Amino acid sequence: MASAQDMRSLSDLLQASLNPATAKQAEQSLRGAESQPGFSIMLLRLVASDQFQANTRLAGSLYFKNFIRRKWTDEEGNYLIPATDVEAVKLEIVGLMISLQGPLQIQLGEAISIMADSDFPDRWTTLIDDLVSRLSPNDVYTNNGVLRVAHSIFKRWRPLFSSNALLLEIKHVLDKFCAPFMTLFQQTDVLITQNEGVKDALIPLFQSLQLILKIYFDLNCQDLPEFFEDNKDPLMALVLKYLKYKNPLLETDDEDETGSLEETKSIICELLQLYTQRYDDVFGEMLPPFVDTTWNLLTTTGPEPKYDVLVSKALGFLTIISKNQDRAQVFGSQQILQQVIEKIVLPNMSLRTSDEEMFEDDPIEYTRRDLEGSDSDTRRRAATDFLRELKERFEGLVTEVVMSYVQHYLSTYNSNKSEWRAKDTAVYLFSSVAVKGTVTASGVSATNLLLDVVGFFSQNIAPDLIDNETHAILKVDAIKFIHTFRNQLTKGQLTEAFPVLSSMLISPDYVVYTYAAITIERILSIRQSAHNNSLLFDKDDIAPVAKQLLTNLFGLIEKGTTPEKLAENEFLIMCCMRVVLTAKESVAPYSEMIVQHLVGIIEETSKNPSNPKFTHYMFETVGAVLRYAAPNKPLGTFDRILLPVFMGILGQDVTEFMQYVFQLLAQILDLAPVNAHFPDAIAPLVRPIMAPTLWETRGNVPALTHLLISILARNPEIFGQQNLIEPILGVFQKLIASKANDHFGFELLESIFYNIPAAQLRPYVRQIALLILQRLHSSRTDKLVVRVAHLVYFLSATISANKELGPDFAVSLFDEAQPGIFGDIFDAFVVPATPKLHSVVDKKIAVIGLTRILFESSKFNAQYGTKWPKGAGTLASTLLSDSLVGVFDGPATQEATIDPIGDEEVSFGSSFARLATVTVKVLDPVSEVTDAKKYAADTVKKASSGNVSVCQANMGNVTPEIGSSLSRLAGMA
Template identity: 65%
Template sequence: MSLVDIQSIASLLEASLHPSTAKQAEQSLRSTEAIPGFSVLLLQIVASDAFPQTIRLASALFFKNFIRRKWTNEDGNYLISESDVVSLKADIVGLMITVPPSLQVQLGEAISIMADSDFPDRWQRLLDDLISRLGFHNPTVTNGVLQVAHSIFKRWRPLYRSDELFVEIKFVLDKFCVPFLAVFRETDAAIAANAKNKDILVANFKNLQLIIKIYYDLNCQDIPEFFEDNMTELMGWILKYLQYTNPLLETGFDDEAGPLEEVKTSICELIQLYSQRYEDVWGSLLPSFVETTWNLLTTTGTEPKYDMLMSRALAFLTTVAKSPDRAQVFSSREILQQIVEKIVLPNMSLRTSDEELFEDDPIEYTRRDLDGSDSDTRRRAATDFLRELKERFEGLVTEVVMSYVQHYLEQYAADRNANWSAKDTAVYLFSSVAVKGTVTASGVSATNLLLDVVGFFSQNIAPDLLRDDTHAILRVDAIKFIHTFRNQLTKQQLTEAFPVLSGLLMAPEYVVYTYAAITIERILSIRQASQKNALLFDKDDIAPVAEQLLGNLLRLIEKGTTPEKLAENEFLMKCVMRVIITAKESIVPYADTIIQHLAGIISETSKNPSNPKFTHYTFESVGVVIRFAGPSKPPGTFDETLMPGLLAILGQDVTEFVPYVFQLLSVLLDVATPGTPLPAAYLQLVRPLLAPTLWETKGNAPALTRLLQSILARDALVFVNQGLVEAVLGVFQKLLASRVSDVHGFALLECIFYYMPMQQLETYKRQIALLILQRLQASRTDKLIVNVTRLLYFLSAITDTQKNLGPDYAVNLLDQAQPGIFGEVFSTFMIPCSAKFHANAADRKLLVVGLARILFESAKFGSQYSNRWCIGATALVTALQSDSLVDVYSNGTTNASAVFAEIMDLEDEVSFGATFARLSTVTAKPLDPAPELAAGGSGEITTLKQYVGAEVKRFGDSLSGFEAQLSDEVRSTLIGYTQL
C-alpha cells in the first residue's frame, strides 16, 4: 500500500472497535503507519466533526500509541518523515485546545511524549505557541493550554537534579511565570464574578486545579525566585481556596468528588511540597495553613468523595509533624486527645461505604487495605499521621492511644455482635502505634517497645481466628495482624498459625481467603535473620500440606467464569507460585496435575489478558514447576500439556503473553536430557524465530534471545543444517545496533561462539569484530564497554580445546579487523572495566580465568603487547585480593545452589515493563567457559588463587622478563600463589 487516505484509515479504526475484526484492523493500521502522512491523517480524523466520537477517540488513542512507538528511537532520531514531524508540531497544540476533554487527554499525553524528546532544544516554539493561545476570558481555550503545559512540566517531578534539567526549567520560567501569574489572577477574578453561575464557576475551577498543578510542577525541583517574590499574592490565593466553599460546586453524590474537592486536594499536595522543601521561606505562612487544614479535617464529612482530600490533608500534617520544631504544637496530652478523637478516629473507623466495598468489590477492598499498596485511603493517611506523632512523642501517644484501644475492646466485649466494628477500630489503632518505622513488603522490622505485640495477639487476635461466629471483617483483621507482625512471631507460632490460615482458604468470604493467601505467601517469604538467602520455611516444612494448599488455591482461581474474573486475583496466583518455590522437588508426584491446571488458566486468560501481575505469577509458577519437576519426568512430559496452548498463543499473537511463551519454551529445552534431539515443534519454529519483523517488537528481544540461546545449547547444528548461520548473526547485528538491546546481542554472541562449529564462523569473524569496534566508536556507553570486556574475557577463559577458542582467539578476533587494536581495547577498556567484575562469583571467575589466560597463555599478547602485561598482572592481583572476592569453588556445591538463587531472591514486587517482564524462575545460568575448574575435590584446583598459581608456574622463566616492571607487592603476591 503506497498511498493512504483518510477514509480507509477511519474504516480500519472503526473495525478496531469490534472484537471480531479488532486484531486484523490493528495489524492493517500497523502495516500502514510507515507511510508518510499517516500520522497527520490520524490527527485530521481526531479534529473532524464529520466522524463519530468513537472513531475520533480511537484515532486519538492510536495516534498517542503511534507517537510512543515511532516518534524517536533511543538515540533521539526521528522514526517518521521530517515533513510529518514539522506538520505535527505545527498543528497538535492548536488542535488539542479545541477538541473535547476525552480527546484532549490522549493528545496531551502524545504532546508530553514528543516534548520529552524534543523540548526545548528541538521544539523551542512550543512554549511560545502555548502562551500565545492562552485565551483570557475564554476558560475552554485556557483549559486546553494549561492541559498541555501541565503534561510537559509534570515530567520534572520524579527527575533527579541535573544541570540539563535546570537549564530546561529556567527556559520555561523565563517565559511562563508572568503569563502564569496573569492567568491565576484572571481565574480568581472570574470565580469571584461568577460565584452564582454554576457552569462558568465549574469551568474556572477546572482551570484553577490545573493552575495549582502547574504551580507544583514549576516548584517541584526548587523554589523559583519569581515565586518567592510573589509569595504573598500567590499563597494568599492558595489559602483562600483551601478555605473556599460554594454549594454550586457540590456534586450531590456521596462517591463523586467535585471540582472544589479536587482543587483542595491539589492544594494539599502543593503545601506539603512547601512544608518539605521550602519551610525557610514559607515558614511564616505555615501556621495559617495548619489551622485551616485542621478545620478542614474536623468539619469535612466521611463520604467517599472526600477520601482523597482527607488523605492529602493528613499527609500535609504528617509532613509538618516530621519537623521537630513544628511538631511541638502537637505535644500536649490535650491536643493529642483532640487529634485522636477529631481526626484519627473519624478517618480510621470503618464506614458503611467500606462495608459495602468489602461485599461488592472485595478485590478492590483488599488492594486498598493492604499495607504497602499505592492506594491513598483515609485509614492509611490517619495511620501515617499517628505513627509520625508516635515517633516524636512515643510515650505520650502510646498512652493516649491505648486508652482508646482499651475503650473499644471493652465495647466489643459488652456485645460482640452489635459492637464488632469497635474491635476493628481497636485493632487498627493498636497496629498504628505498635509499628516502629514503616511497613514494607518484608513486614515490620521493629515495634514499639512499650507494647507487647505477641501478648496482644494471643489475647485479642488469635481468638478471632478460631471462633466460627467471628465477623468476617474481624477475621480479616486477625489475618492482617499476622501479616503485619509476622517477623515478630517465632517460627513455632507461625507454624501453629499455618493450618488455621490454610483452613481459611475454604472460607466463603472473598477478602478472607484472599488475605489468607497473601499472608501464607508472605510467611513463606520470611528469611532467616542469620542467613540472607535462607528462607525460614523450607520444603520439609511445606511438603506435607503443599498439594492440598495448591489444590485449594487453584480451585479458588478457577471459580472465575470469564477470562477477566479468572485473572482478577493476583494474590492467589502469587501464593501458588510461592508454595511451589518453597516445596521444590517435593511437587514431583503431582506436578503433572499442577501443570494441567496452569495450562488451562493460561489458555483461558489469553483470550483477554487483563491483569499483568496475575499473568506474570502464572508463568512464573509454570516455570518453577518445570525447573523443579522437569528433570525427574520422562522427556516431553510437560511439552505434551503445554505446547499446544503455547503455540496457539504465538499463532494468535497475544502480545502480552508472547514474551512469556518464549521464556517457557526456553526452560522446557533447558531441563530436557542433554544430547536428545531437538523436538519437532522447535525445528518448525527455528526459521520463524529469526524473522526480522518478530524482533522489531522490543518486548520480544530479551525473550527471543533467551530462546535462541537454549536452542544453540541444545543443537547448534540446526542452524547450520537449515542454512541459518548468517540469519542468526544478523540478529546479533540488529541487537548490537541499539543501546537498549546490545546486552542481549552479546549474550547471544557468547552462545554462538561457544556452541557453533568454528568453521561455520570463520567467514564472519572479521565482520563481527568490525561491528563491535564500530559500535564502540559510535556509542561508547558504560554498559557496552562492560559487554565487550565480558565477551573478550569469556573467549579467553574457554578451556575446552575442541572448541579452538581461548586467549589467542580473542586477541586475533579484534586484530584481524584492525591490526594492533586489541592492545588499545585491553588497556583502555578491559582493565579499567575489570573492577566491575567483582559483583558475583561467576563474573569474578570469568575475569580471573580470562585475564590469567591472556597473560600467561597467549603467545601473541606476551610478545606484541608485552608493554601492557604489567597493568594486566596488577589488575589480576587486585581482583584476587579484593575483600569482596568469594571462593567460587568451595566444595563443588556452589553451582547447585546457584541454579535457584534467582528464585530464592525473587523480588517481592515485580517490575512490569511496557512490553517485557523477565521470569525470575526461568533465568538462564551464565555460560561457564571453564566448568572443570569448579568441580572441586582432592587433587584438583579448588580456588582461583591456586589456579593462578598454577598458571604462574607454567609461565615459568617468562615471568622474570616482567619482574623489573612489577611492583614488589604484585610480584611477591603472584609468586606466593604458586605455594598454595
C-alpha cells in the same frame, strides 16, 4: 498531503480494530502503514477531524499515543520516523490538542508528554513559547488545553532525582512561564468571583484552577524558584482562599461523585504538604491559617465517599505538620489529643456504611484499599498515619489516650456481640499505635514497647480466628493482625495459626479468603533474622499441607467465569507461587496437576489479559514448578502439557504473554539434559523468533536472547540445517547497534562462536569484526568496552568446545578486518577493562583468557610483543590483589533465596518483566578449570622454567617490578 481516500482507508482500519473479529488483521495493517511517510500526521489530523465517527477518532488518539511511545525515538534518542514527519507533528499537535476536549485531548496530551520527554527542551525549543502565546485572558477552554499540555510536560519532574540537566530544563520553563502563570491564576480568580452564581461557567473555571494548582506543584517540586518565593504572599493568599472556598453550586448530589471543590482542595493539600516538607524556612510563618482551615475542614466534612480523597490529603498535611517536633507541640496535651482522636481520627477510622457495601459488592477493591502499603487514598490509612506520627512525638501520652478508647470499644463489643463495629475500631486503633516506624512489605520491624502485642493477640484476636459466629469483617481484622505483626510472633505461634489460615481458604467470604492467602504468602516469606537471610519456613514445614493449599487456591481462582474474573485476584496466584517456592522439589509428585491448572488459567486469561500482576505471578508459578519438579520427572513430562498452549499464545500474538513464554521456553531447554531430544514443537519457532518485528519490543529482547542462547546450546546444528546463520548474525548486528541492547548482542555472539562450527562461521568472521570496530569508533561507551574485553577473553579462554577458538583466533578475528588493530584494542580497551569484569565467572574467563593470550598465542607474541608487559602486569596485579582472595574458587553452590515480589510495579508494556524463577545460565567456556589462579600460576611457572617458548623473548622485556610479581605468581603453583 494525505488524500481523502487515504484518510478514509485509515479510518476503516481504525474502525476494524474495534471489532474483535477483524482487530488482529487491522492492527497488522496499521503497523505496516506506520513506516509510510506522512502516516503520523495523517493519523493526528484524523483524530482532530469531526468528519469521522467519535469512536474512530478515540481509537485513533489511542493508536497515535502508542505509536509515539513506540516509534518517536529509540533508546539513543534517534527518531524512528521521517524528519519531515517529526517537524510536522511538532508544528501541529499543540494546536490540534488544544482544539479538542475530553478523552481526545487527554490522549494527545499524553503523546506530547512522551515527545517532550525525549525532545524538550533541546530539540523542541519553541514549545513553551507556543504554549504561552496561546493563553487567553477570557477563553477558558483554550487555556485549559494549554494548561493540560503544560502539566503533561512538567509533571515528569516530580519523581526525578535532581540533576544539573533537570534544573536547567526547569529554569528554561520558569524564565518563560512564571509571569504568565501568575497572571492567569489571578485572572481565573477574578472570573470565578464574577461567575459565582453561574454553574456552567464555574465548572470549566475550576478545571483551570485545578490545572493551575497542579502546575504550581510541578514548578516547585524540585526546588523553590525565586519567582515563587518573591510572590509567595499573593500566590498563597489565593491558595488559602480556595482552601476555604464554599459554593453549593459545585457540590454533587451523589455521595460517591467527587465535586470540583473537593478535587481543588485535595490538590491544595498536596501543595501544602510539599511546601511544609521542603520549604519550611520560607513557608513556616504562613502555616497557622492553613492548619486552622484544614482542622475546620476535617471536623466539618461528612463521611460520604466523595470526600475520601480530600480527607486523606488533609490528614496527610497534618501528618507532615506533626513530623516537625516544634510544630507538633500544638497537639501535645491530653485535652488536645482527645479532641484530635474524637473529632478527626475516630470519624475517619471507624467503618462506614460505604465500606461495608464495598466489602460485599467489590471485595477485591476493598482488599486492595485496606492492605497495608497500598497506594490508595483511604481515610483509615490517612488517620492511621496521622496517629502514628503523633505517637512518635508523644508516645506515652498518645498510647494512654488511645488505649482508653480501645478498652471502651472492646467493652462495648464484649457486652453486646452485635456491636462488632466497635471491636473493628478497637483493633484498628490498637494496631495504629502498636506499630513503631513504618510498615513495609516485610512487615513491622519494631513495636511500641508500652503495649503487649502478643498478649492482645491472645486475648482479643485469636478467638475471632476460630469462632465461626464472628462477623466476617472481624475475621478479616484478625487475619490482618497476624499479617501486620507476623514478625513479632514466634515460629511456634505462626505454625499454630497456619491450619486456621489454611481453613479460611474455603470460606465463602471473598475478603476473608483473600486476606488468608495474602497472610499465608507473607508468612512463608519471613526471613530468619537480619543476620540470617534464609526463610523461617522451609519445605519440610510446608510439604504436608502444600497440595491441599494449592488445590484450594486453584479452586478459588477458577471460580472466575470470564478471563477478567479469573485474573482479578492476584493475591491468590501470589500465594500459589509462594507455596511452590517454599515446597520446592516436594511438589514433584503432584506437579502435573499444578501445571494442568496453570495451563487452563493461562489459556483462559490469554483471551483478554487484564491484570499484569496476576499474569506475572502466574508465569512465575510455572517457572517455579519447572525449576523444582522437572529434574525429578521423566523427560518431556511438562513439554507435552505446556508447549501446545505456549505455541497457541505465540500463534495468536498475545503480546502481553509473549516475553514470559520466551523465558519459559528457554527454561525448558536449559533444564533438559544436554543429550536430550530437542522438542519438536520448538524447532519451527527458530526462524520466526528472529523476525525483526519481535525484537522491536524492548521487553522481548532479553527473553528472546536467552531463548536463542538456549537453542544454540541444545541444538546448534539447526542453524546450519535451516540456513539460519545469516538471520542470527542479523540479530547480533541489530543488538550491538543499540546502546541499550549491545550487551545482549555480545552474549549472543559468544554463544554463536562457542556452539556453531567455525567452518560455518568463517565467511562471516570479518564482517562480525568490522561491525564491532565500527561501533567502537562511532559510539563507544564504557559498557561496550567491557563487553569487547569480555569477548576477547571468552574467545581466548575457550579450550575444548571448539578447537578453532583460542587466543590466536581472537587476535586474527580483528586483524583480518583491519591488519594490526588487535594490538590497539588489547592496549586501549581489553587490558584497562579487565578490573571492571566483576562476576566470579567473568573474572575466571578473564584470567584464563589473558593467560592464554600472553603465554600460548604465537600471533600475539610475534606481532604485539610491546604490549606483553602491560598485559603481564595486569594479570599479576589481578591475581595477587588481596581483595580477590577466594574469588576464583568458583561460584557458590548454595542456591540463593528466590523472591519474585519486589518493589517495582508490574505492568503490560514494552519493559522487560524478568521471571525470578527462571535462571539465565552463564556460559562458562572453561568450566573444566576449577581454580583459575592455579591455572595461571602453573602456566607462568612453566614459562619461567623455559618450557613455554612462544613468549620467552617477551618475558625478558618486563620491568623488574612485573618480573617480581610474575615470580611470586609462579611460586603459587
